[in-house]
Amino acid sequence: MVIQTLISLVVLITVFCSAMLGMLVSRILPQNNLTAETKSVVTVSTGVVGTLTALVLGLLVAGAASSFNTRNEEVILIAADVIRVDRLLRRYGPEAESVRDLLQRYTAMKIQDLFPEEAAKLPSSEKLRALAMLEELQDRLATLDASTPNQRWLQSQALQLVSAIMGTRWLLAEQNTMGIAVPLLVLVVFWLSLLFFSFGLFAPRNATSILALFLCALAVAGAIEMTQDLNVPFKGIIRVSSKPMKDALDEISLK
Numbered sequence: 001m002v003i004q005t006l007i008s009l010v011v012l013i014t015v016f017c018s019a020m021l022g023m024l025v026s027r028i029l030p031q032n033n034l035t036a037e038t039k040s041v042v043t044v045s046t047g048v049v050g051t052l053t054a055l056v057l058g059l060l061v062a063g064a065a066s067s068f069n070t071r072n073e074e075v076i077l078i079a080a081d082v083i084r085v086d087r088l089l090r091r092y093g094p095e096a097e098s099v100r101d102l103l104q105r106y107t108a109m110k111i112q113d114l115f116p117e118e119a120a121k122l123p124s125s126e127k128l129r130a131l132a133m134l135e136e137l138q139d140r141l142a143t144l145d146a147s148t149p150n151q152r153w154l155q156s157q158a159l160q161l162v163s164a165i166m167g168t169r170w171l172l173a174e175q176n177t178m179g180i181a182v183p184l185l186v187l188v189v190f191w192l193s194l195l196f197f198s199f200g201l202f203a204p205r206n207a208t209s210i211l212a213l214f215l216c217a218l219a220v221a222g223a224i225e226m227t228q229d230l231n232v233p234f235k236g237i238i239r240v241s242s243k244p245m246k247d248a249l250d251e252i253s254l255k
Contacts, residue, residue: 004228004229005225007224007225007228008221008222011189011221011224012217014189014192015189015196016196018192018193018196019196019203019213019217021197021200022197022198022200023200023201023205023210024200026200026201026203026205027205039202042201046198052191053191053192056184056188060180060188061223061230064180064230065230067175067231068230068231068238070175071233072233072241074171075114075172075241076244077168078165078245078248079245079247080248081164082103082107082248082249082252083252084161086100086251086252088157091154092146092151092154092155093151095144099141099144102137104252105133106133106134107249107252109129111242111245111249113130114234114242114245115239115245116235134162138159138166141155141158141159141162142155180227180228180231188224192220196213196217199213199216
């Protein structure tokens with residue numbers, strides 16, 4: 001989260017300083033370089049850059065929002081599958097109680113893994129132990145001695161759901177490596193710097209203009225911050241809710 005905030009702050013400073021540099025350059029340039037015709041050419045040229053910037057920023061925000069929603073749905077899916085496995089094990093009988101206990105411990109550990117700011121962050125060794133616990137759960141399910149057709153059906157359904165939980169778990173792990181590509185971020189900041197430089201070049205040198213340019217730079221930096229937060233949905237300001245997983249743990253803890 002600190003890195004994302006630092007990047008947004010750098011974007012804010014870079015873009016706003018570009019506008020101030022434009023104002024400074026306008027004082028140095030001869031007046032025949034700041035005519036209405038020159039302003040028209042600069043406006044048309046930067047209009048192309050502005051369109052490209054708006055398009056790329058829009059795509060970045062939309063892509064990050066889609067990624068956030070996907071991971072939110074995957075957390076809800078894990079929570080729902082955990083409850084379904086528990087209900088199947090309840091119906092299986094007292095022989096599955098040890099498996100139910102293991103499922104409860106795994107769910108509690110997974111909450112700590114996914115939502116580190118709400119509990120002590122799990123070290124890498126504990127994350128591996130959580131994975132081993134899920135695999136052990138699968139092994140114990142497979143070795144249950146189902147003696148009736150109903151138990152065999154319940155066992156097969158529970159195994160399918162545990163496999164689904166494991167698949168979703170790996171999806172979440174791989175998606176956590178996603179983010180804004182650094183070259184793309186640098187290119188967008190360069191485009192924004194060009195735009196704000198052109199704004200400052202022809203802006204009147206007064207407090208109102210400077211404040212307006214600062215607020216626009218702040219809005220752009222906010223968009224970058226939001227995009228980065230959406231790409232790290234378990235750590236940033238905008239976070240996936242832990243409520244589905246906590247509700248699932250409460251549900252399966254009932255005797």
